[in-house]
Amino acid sequence: MLRMIETLWRGANARAEERLTDEYAIELIDQKIREAQAGFRTARTTLATLVQRQRVESRAADDLDARIADLTTRAEAALAANREDLATQAAGAIADMENERAVRARTLDRLDGQITRLRHSLDKANRRIIDLKQGAIGARAVDRERRAQRQLGRGATTPHVAEAEELIARVLGQDDPFEQAEILDEIDRDLDGGTVTDRLGEAGFGAPSTTRASDVLARLKSKQGDEK
Template structure:
């Protein structure tokens, strides 16, 4: 049981860590790009150092080649004058310088290999960084668009909620007004019953009791008076 609990805790810690990484993904990516750019800068610095050192050894080799050419001319001149021993000494010097030249040329060749390898790595890294930055730009644009869409959706949801609440409030007002209207009509009816006006209205409607004078009745009465006179 304890092992299961520890496993669950490790799983929870992993999920929490992953959630933090996910929430900071773009920030982490930006930092990783900056780190890669720093490494690229360091590589270019190292390339410049190698190229400088290669140039030094190349200059040494060129100097040795020049010196060997001069000595070979000197040895030839000594032989022409019959200075065999002198020519031999010059030849020995040429051998020593040639060995030094071979060493310098070997070093220069190794520098050339390292420089070309580093140059290739720098080119590849620059291409990858350029492509990565382009992709990050697209990702950031998509992220911004999605945040905007999320905000619009949230506002739309809020508006729908507000409209629903407003409609509910309007319906409650209408119900209250209908109730108030019914109560006022009931009060008027009770008042009419108490005063007797409601009873007179009902008798009048039944044709009982006093009725309203009509124009025809008045005209008939005037005609009757005129005929009597």
């Protein structure tokens, strides 16, 4: 029982974490980009330090080479002058400087390797950060669209929209007052017998209750005949 409760609790926490991740995905993306940029700046500073140290070591090595060459020339001149004592002292100094030169050479080789690897890593990191920024732009656009769609979806089902639709349908469904007045007139005529009288007059049974265009035309023609 306890194991089941623990499993359910872990599942609920996982779902809650997923919901939070979905809700704040853009903020999390921005934070990860900031962290990546901070790491990139730190690595770039480290690279600058290594390059600076490499230049110091390189200048020191060049200085040693110059000193070794100068002392070698002097030692050879001492030997030529039968001053082996001075040449021996020069040889000892040259040996020390050559040993130091070898150490500095190994240091330079190590620095060269570190700088090359770090430059490569920085180049990759820079490209990834650029890709992340572009991806974040797309993610923001998608997130804005989804939020807008959710707002539209919720707005389409709100009571206000439903009430507005109902009012529109009510207005559109109202009776036409003019048509209603005509119908009422017809009903009134039927009630007082006017409609029946009209139908009988039009059928030739008695005088029509209304003047027709044909009656007017016949009267005009008859009047013209009388004048002639």
